[in-house]
Amino acid sequence: MEMKVSLLMVGDELLIGQVVDTNATWLAQALWQLGIPVVSKITCGDDMDDIVAAIHASFEKGEWVIMTGGLGPTKDDVTKKAIASFFNTELKFHQETYDRIKSYFNALKRPLNELHKEQSFMPENGEIIQNELGTAPAMLFEFGNKRLVSLPGVPYEMKDLFDREIQRRIKAAIPESPYFYSTLRTIGIGESDLSARIDELPVDWDRDISLAYLPDMAQVRLRISAKGVNNKDAMEKVAKARLILKDKLGRWVYGEDNDSLEIVVGRLLLREKKFLVTAESCTGGLIAHSITKVPGASSYFKGSVIAYSNEVKESLLKVPAQTLKDHGAVSEQTVIAMVRGALITLNADIAVAVSGIAGPDGGSEKKPVGLIYIACGDANNVKVTMLQLNKDRQQNVAYASVAALNMIRKFLLGL
Amino acid sequence: MEMKVSLLMVGDELLIGQVVDTNATWLAQALWQLGIPVVSKITCGDDMDDIVAAIHASFEKGEWVIMTGGLGPTKDDVTKKAIASFFNTELKFHQETYDRIKSYFNALKRPLNELHKEQSFMPENGEIIQNELGTAPAMLFEFGNKRLVSLPGVPYEMKDLFDREIQRRIKAAIPESPYFYSTLRTIGIGESDLSARIDELPVDWDRDISLAYLPDMAQVRLRISAKGVNNKDAMEKVAKARLILKDKLGRWVYGEDNDSLEIVVGRLLLREKKFLVTAESCTGGLIAHSITKVPGASSYFKGSVIAYSNEVKESLLKVPAQTLKDHGAVSEQTVIAMVRGALITLNADIAVAVSGIAGPDGGSEKKPVGLIYIACGDANNVKVTMLQLNKDRQQNVAYASVAALNMIRKFLLGL
Numbered sequence: 037m038e039m040k041v042s043l044l045m046v047g048d049e050l051l052i053g054q055v056v057d058t059n060a061t062w063l064a065q066a067l068w069q070l071g072i073p074v075v076s077k078i079t080c081g082d083d084m085d086d087i088v089a090a091i092h093a094s095f096e097k098g099e100w101v102i103m104t105g106g107l108g109p110t111k112d113d114v115t116k117k118a119i120a121s122f123f124n125t126e127l128k129f130h131q132e133t134y135d136r137i138k139s140y141f142n143a144l145k146r147p148l149n150e151l152h153k154e155q156s157f158m159p160e161n162g163e164i165i166q167n168e169l170g171t172a173p174a175m176l177f178e179f180g181n182k183r184l185v186s187l188p189g190v191p192y193e194m195k196d197l198f199d200r201e202i203q204r205r206i207k208a209a210i211p212e213s214p215y216f217y218s219t220l221r222t223i224g225i226g227e228s229d230l231s232a233r234i235d236e237l238p239v240d241w242d243r244d245i246s247l248a249y250l251p252d253m254a255q256v257r258l259r260i261s262a263k264g265v266n267n268k269d270a271m272e273k274v275a276k277a278r279l280i281l282k283d284k285l286g287r288w289v290y291g292e293d294n295d296s297l298e299i300v301v302g303r304l305l306l307r308e309k310k311f312l313v314t315a316e317s318c319t320g321g322l323i324a325h326s327i328t329k330v331p332g333a334s335s336y337f338k339g340s341v342i343a344y345s346n347e348v349k350e351s352l353l354k355v356p357a358q359t360l361k362d363h364g365a366v367s368e369q370t371v372i373a374m375v376r377g378a379l380i381t382l383n384a385d386i387a388v389a390v391s392g393i394a395g396p397d398g399g400s401e402k403k404p405v406g407l408i409y410i411a412c413g414d415a416n417n418v419k420v421t422m423l424q425l426n427k428d429r430q431q432n433v434a435y436a437s438v439a440a441l442n443m444i445r446k447f448l449l450g451l
Numbered sequence: 452m453e454m455k456v457s458l459l460m461v462g463d464e465l466l467i468g469q470v471v472d473t474n475a476t477w478l479a480q481a482l483w484q485l486g487i488p489v490v491s492k493i494t495c496g497d498d499m500d501d502i503v504a505a506i507h508a509s510f511e512k513g514e515w516v517i518m519t520g521g522l523g524p525t526k527d528d529v530t531k532k533a534i535a536s537f538f539n540t541e542l543k544f545h546q547e548t549y550d551r552i553k554s555y556f557n558a559l560k561r562p563l564n565e566l567h568k569e570q571s572f573m574p575e576n577g578e579i580i581q582n583e584l585g586t587a588p589a590m591l592f593e594f595g596n597k598r599l600v601s602l603p604g605v606p607y608e609m610k611d612l613f614d615r616e617i618q619r620r621i622k623a624a625i626p627e628s629p630y631f632y633s634t635l636r637t638i639g640i641g642e643s644d645l646s647a648r649i650d651e652l653p654v655d656w657d658r659d660i661s662l663a664y665l666p667d668m669a670q671v672r673l674r675i676s677a678k679g680v681n682n683k684d685a686m687e688k689v690a691k692a693r694l695i696l697k698d699k700l701g702r703w704v705y706g707e708d709n710d711s712l713e714i715v716v717g718r719l720l721l722r723e724k725k726f727l728v729t730a731e732s733c734t735g736g737l738i739a740h741s742i743t744k745v746p747g748a749s750s751y752f753k754g755s756v757i758a759y760s761n762e763v764k765e766s767l768l769k770v771p772a773q774t775l776k777d778h779g780a781v782s783e784q785t786v787i788a789m790v791r792g793a794l795i796t797l798n799a800d801i802a803v804a805v806s807g808i809a810g811p812d813g814g815s816e817k818k819p820v821g822l823i824y825i826a827c828g829d830a831n832n833v834k835v836t837m838l839q840l841n842k843d844r845q846q847n848v849a850y851a852s853v854a855a856l857n858m859i860r861k862f863l864l865g866l
Contacts, residue, residue, distance in 0.1 A: 049665050051489045053479025054634070054674060057472060060494075064468025074466045077494035079475075082663070093508075109643045112663040149647045169841070171643075190666060192842055219469070228524045228586075232564045248497070248527040250464050251605060259469065314757075320743025321736025324757045328735030331811055331844055339763040342729075342739045342755035344748070348797060352756075352767065382763060396746055426584070427607055429746055 039210040041067055042076040042094035044087075046105035046115050047189055051081045059104050059194055066198060070206060071213025071267055074098075082106055087118035091184065099182050100206070105189030107172035109151040115186060116175075120159045122184075123177065127157040130164060137171045162186075165201045169193045176205065183209065216270035217261040218278055221295060222288040223442050227251045230258065233284060245277045253431075254438050255297075258285075287451060290442070297441040298326045304448040305336035310385035312444065314340040315353050315378035317365065317391040318408065322437040338384050343374065353377030353389075366391050366403055368420050371411035375418050386447065388412040388440050394429045408436045412443040419447060454625040456482055457491040457509035459502075461520035461530050462604055466496045474519050474609055481613060485621060486628025486682050489513075497521055502533035506599065514597050515621070520604030522587035524566040530601060531590075535574045537599075538592065542572040545579060552586045577601075580616045584608045591620065598624065631685035632676040633693055636710060637703040638857050642666045645673065648699060660692045668846075669853050670712075673700075702866060705857070712856040713741045719863040720751035725800035727859065729755040730768055730793035732780065732806040733823065737852040753799050758789065768792030768804075781806050781818055783835050786826035790833050801862065803827040803855050809844045823851045827858040834862060 043063060049055045057079065064074045076097035080090040087106070094101040106115030120127050134156035141148050155171060158164055165174040172188040174197045185202055187194045222230060227249045234247065244264070250257040260277050264270030282289055291300045305312055314323045324340040327333055343349040346360050354377040355370055363369040374389035392408025399405035406425035411418050423439060425432045445451075458478060464470045472494065479489045491512035495505040502521070509516040521530030535542050549571035556563050570586055573579055580589040587603040589612045600617055602609045637645060642664045649662065659679070665672040675692050679685030697704055706715045720727055729738045739755040742748055758764040761775050769792035770785055778784040789804035807823030814820035821840035826833050838854060840847045860866075 048663055049674070051479060051492060052483050052632070053476040053481075053489070054665055054672065055667065056476045061468040061471045064466060066468075068467050074468070075496075077466060079492035079494070081490075108664065108666075110646045110662075110664050112661070146641075146644070149643060151643050151646060192846060217467070226561070228564060228566050229561070231525045231566060246527070247525075248463055249523065249525050250469055251523075252470065257469065259464070316736075318743075319740075320748075321731075321739035321755060321757065324736035324759075325734075325740050328733075328759060328848075329845060333735075334759055337759050339759040339767075340736060340755070340757035341767075342736065342757065344739075344743065344752050344754040348754040351798070352754075352796065381767070383766070430744060431607060433743075 038214060039072055039100065040075045040098035041072055041100045041102060042078070042098035043074055044090050044094045044101055044103035045077070045079045046082065046087055046103060047079075048081045048112070050079050050105070059189065059191055062191070062195060063102060063104070063198065066203070067206075068217065070203070070210070071215050072206070072210065073215060082112050082114055084114050084118045084121060087115060088122050091118070091122050095182060100185065100209075101183070102185045102187065102202075104187045104194055107186065107188045109155045109171065116157070116159060119162075119175070119177070119184070119186060123159060123161055123179075125159055125161050128160045130156050130158040133158060133164060133166070133173055136166050136173070140171060165197060167193055167197060168200075169196050174201065176202075212267050214263050214266055214270055215261070216264070216267060216274050217259055218274045219293050220258045220260070220278065220281055220285065220289050221255060221291040222258060222285060223255045223290050223297070223438075225256065225285075225288045227256050230256050230285070230288070234258075234281065238280060241280070242273050242277060245273060253435055254442070290445060296329075297438060297445065298330050301441055301444050301448070302327065302330045302333060302336055304445065305386070308448060310448075311336055311338050313338050313378050313382040313384040313387050314440075315374040315387060315389040316340060316342045317344060317349070317374075318394045319390045319433050319437050319440065320344060322433055323388065323390065323440050326437055326441060338382055341378060341381060349374065352381055354381065364403065366393055366407060366409060368409055368411075368422070371409040371420060372418050375411045375413050379415060386412070386414050386444065388444050390436055390440050392423070392432070392436060394432045396429055406432055408432065408439075410436065410440050410443055412440070412447045419443065453629060454487055454515065455490045455513035456487055456515045456517060457493070457513035458489055459505050459509045459516055459518035460492065460494045461497065461502055461518060462494075463496045463527070465494050465520070474604065474606055477606070477610060478517060478519070478613065481618070482621075483632065485618070485625070486630050487621070487625065488630060497527050497529055499529050499533045499536060502530060503537050506533070506537050510597060515600065515624075516598070517600045517602065517617075519602045519609055522601065522603045524570045524586065531572070531574060534577070534590070534592070534599070534601060538574060538576055538594075540574055540576050543575045544568075545571050545573040548573060548579060548581070548588055551581050551588070555586060580612060582608055582612060583615075584611050589616065591617075627682050629678050629681055629685055630676070631679070631682060631689050632674055633689045634708050635673045635675065635693065635696055635700065635704050636670060636706040637673060637700060638670045638705050638712070638853075640671065640700075640703045642671050645671050645700070645703070649673075649696065653695060656695070657688050657692060660688060668850055669857070705860060711744075712853060712860065713745050716856055716859050716863070717742065717745045717748060717751055719860065720801070723863060725863075726751055726753050727801050727803070728753050728793050728797040728799040729855075730789040730802060730804040731755060731757045732759060732764070732789075733809045734805045734848050734852050734855065735759060737848055738803065738805065738855050741852055741856060753797055756793060756796060764789065767796055769796065779818065781808055781822060781824060783824055783826075783837070786824040787833050787835060790826045790828050794830060801827070801829050801859065803859050805851055805855050807838070807847070807851055809847045811844055821847055823847065823854075825851065825855050825858055827855070827862045834858065
């Protein structure tokens with residue numbers, strides 16, 4: 037028997053779009069890593085009747101329902117009342133929770149208020165699991181083969197509770213999963229071209245394999261999923277298919293699963309024992325930020341000059357005033373000079389430089405919004421690319437950063 | 452009569468958490484700006500039966516159902532088939548769509564393939580709305596007072612179609628909305644303290660006002676919502692409540708609605724005619740990236756030195772080797788020196804500097820992971836803050852960036 041999970045995300049802020057729901061994504065990934073598919077996801081507002089109805093609807097799809105949100109101390113949070121109503125039970129004062137909240141606030145040297153007393157009322161039929169990073173505990177309810185888990189909506193509290201307490205309870209309850217999936221990450225090839233290439237599959241291609249395409253910012257992730265007789269079987273099917281696909285797609289594939297471009301670039305730099313620096317104008321530090329997301333980046337990344345003004349391009353990156361005058365800040369000549377300047381100023385082996393017009397203003401007929409130059413190179417050799425993007429400011433910048441990371445990758449691989 | 456909208460997000464990648472669903476957030480915000488509440492949000496996988504069932508469930512909550520995703524050229528996308536099944540109709544070859552796709556690919560100088568022909572088959576009972584940024588058109592179906600809208604899942608295509616075509620169709624169809632909401636943005640005060648302050652409300656406080664608290668990274672957004680006899684009435688109720696709350700919360704409030712911290716900081720710099728620069732170690736460019744997200748940032752931001760290595764701290768930011776030796780890179784003395792160095796090297800009026808241990812490695816007993824120093828100042832006066840965070844690498848960096856932006860704000864306001 038397989039186990040299925042439904043997610044139920046509670047919060048007016050999710051319905052009206054005031055926050056992006058990263059909790060659902062994170063939980064679904066964590067569950068997939070246990071081989072458990074999320075089969076339903078419902079988002080509902082902070083309304084008791086709606087929550088109760090959504091709990092019922094969620095249990096129609098999965099045996100486990102994991103819900104987040106609505107556990108805060110303030111009056112708009114009604115999840116506990118809804119759960120009590122679902123189980124036809126009452127909220128009771130829970131001393132351990134109150135003591136926990138008290139010591140939490142004592143540690144922060146902040147006073148308790150009346151709301152924290154209210155927050156210590158819990159449904160009486162559940163297991164209460166204390167929250168080490170905040171005040172709202174998690175709850176687990178068992179009835180028959182079904183389980184209802186309620187987690188706080190604050191992302192790091194939710195994650196900590198899931199990792200520390202919920203995960204092992206799920207593992208203990210489930211039979212082995214027959215599912216497995218893996219992802220190939222491609223860059224520089226569109227979804228339909230990718231698909232056209234893949235469609236000529238070998239004759240012995242396993243029909244239990246399904247493929248899905250996830251396009252995002254110059255990249256397409258290709259998800260390979262299989263259901264097998266057991267987890268090992270599914271994993272082997274996926275591994276076999278992955279080899280065939282990697283072979284077919286060659287240099288378009290830059291990584292697998294959680295290999296982001298910045299992780300791949302970091303790995304290559306480490307292998308080559310080279311230090312990277314960036315010289316950024318329109319990307320404003322986003323390339324450096326991406327690179328330093330990776331733990332240990334200090335082993336191959338020295339730093340950057342963000343030269344948002346021409347003054348800084350001249351003073352720190354030694355771009356000649358004449359180059360800026362003759363060709364403009366957004367030009368092939370300028371990004372090449374930025375690479376050369378960054379290599380010297382920051383004393384590095386490889387540099388990448390970006391200059392462009394992110395928009396919405398600053399464009400002209402000759403140099404429209406979305407025009408971006410990227411250069412990447414070392415002391416001997418500098419390559420340049422021009423992009424003409426048609427996105428909004430933020431997306432132009434994000435796309436240019438991804439393209440810059442890919443140029444570093446290609447430079448390091450000699451592609 | 453009010454109009455209600457249900458969102459239906461289609462895609463296995465959303466259920467299994469392979470992408471974060473930003474479309475739902477964006478759509479809900481766009482609808483709220485029209486005064487239309489999203490009353491339901493269902494996420495379902497790329498499965499025909501599931502999609503058909505979810506369309507039915509969505510229409511139980513709202514008269515309009517806006518769905519996204521599942522319109523791509525590849526085989527995993529089945530939304531059009533599900534819609535045809537829902538309406539009990541057929542998919543037919545649609546010449547205009549095919550011509551559109553053809554000219555789109557001609558412009559990119561890329562060949563068409565067989566999948567694009569398939570992609571030109573559309574349900575015959577809908578209005579087809581061409582996509583100017585991609586290949587999958589949007590569709591609108593009318594039946595009675597109900598509408599089904601299907602949009603592509605690629606975010607910028609979806610947004611463009613909504614803004615250009617769908618929004619005015621919604622406006623034409625709706626009676627005036629009785630809802631309005633606005634947000635106060637606070638920083639430096641916790642959710643329950645905020646609530647405790649607010650709970651002593653004046654006696655003439657409008658009981659139709661509801662408040663919600665959205666905590667996120669050192670900030671809490673306070674949403675003030677009202678339902679009135681009409682939109683203007685609701686707006687006036689919110690405006691009155693907002694004044695009362697701003698007065699109660701004073702300096703904790705840094706902005707309203709879409710005023711991000713970086714927008715507020717930019718506005719202050721522009722007013723003071725001052726130029727900002729950043730000197731970043733552990734934040735790796737994130738502060739600069741935040742500041743340059745705002746269009747026109749070049750009027751008050753010159754650039755940054757990202758000094759990830761001590762070498763760059765010394766060479767470009769002129770941090771004395773002795774300071775690094777005596778106190779370490781993560782110290783009050785170092786961030787003060789970084790501010791002073793950045794002011795000179797980058798020739799600016801105000802600088803902010805951050806140095807810390809983002810984790811997961813690099814901590815020691817004396818200087819644990821999460822220890823972060825921030826300095827902000829001008830040539831006359833430099834202030835320093837120390838944070839001890841307990842989050843993961845990415846969150847420590849994000850939190851430090853927000854705290855740095857707030858220090859700039861407070862410095863500019865003399866707080």
